[in-house]
């Protein structure tokens with residue numbers, strides 16, 4: 001999807017929890033349950049529109065309370081059409097899964113990522129978040145935790161903002177003229 005094709009007034013934010021190599025989930029489920037992360041997710045998204053893929057909606061099993069839930073399916077409205085109807089919003093959240101993150105990352109203004117440093121479950125992962133390119137995304141805030149109340153591994157809440165102008169490759173230093 002092309003950023004230029006869409007006119008919108010709201011901030012488009014992706015929110016996700018990722019393993020050390022961008023792992024998102026396995027067998028249409030999440031990899032870990034971190035109470036602090038669920039609270040963080042809720043505090044950011046409550047009162048807003050959340051957009052998700054049909055598979056993620058099926059894995060949740062029901063709409064998220066207190067939020068306008070929009071489920072994307074090829075048998076329904078196109079993502080571009082959905083975004084075009086949300087211009088009265090201040091911030092709209094893309095909440096997954098992998099297919100929807102991949103298609104909306106080029107449009108997004110902000111990423112709220114929980115980076116988890118934990119071993120993967122025995123089945124590993126079968127869906128991954130796109131690479132977060134530091135030339136495109138600037139880290140603007142970070143909260144590190146050595147563990148959760150019931151989760152025994154480190155995790156961090158990191159916010160990335162799309163850079164306004166992307167850094168140019170370094171130019172070789174000009175040679176003095178003789």
Ligand SMILES: NC(=O)c1ccc[n+]([C@@H]2O[C@H](COP(=O)([O-])OP(=O)(O)OC[C@H]3O[C@@H](n4cnc5c(N)ncnc54)[C@H](OP(=O)(O)O)[C@@H]3O)[C@@H](O)[C@H]2O)c1
Pocket residue numbers: 015016017018023024025026027028029030031052053054055056057059072073074075077078079095096097098099100101103127
């Ligand atoms: N770690 C996290 O933060 C996080 C967050 C969310 C989800 N997840 C995980 O991610 C996995 C699910 O991700 P996924 O990639 O398999 O599925 P998904 O992105 O949730 O949903 C895919 C579905 O979305 C619809 N779709 C995709 N592109 C579309 C388009 N351009 N227009 C209209 N509809 C479109 C299609 O539905 P139809 O087939 O109906 O056409 C497609 O099958 C699960 O394991 C879940 O637990 C992880």
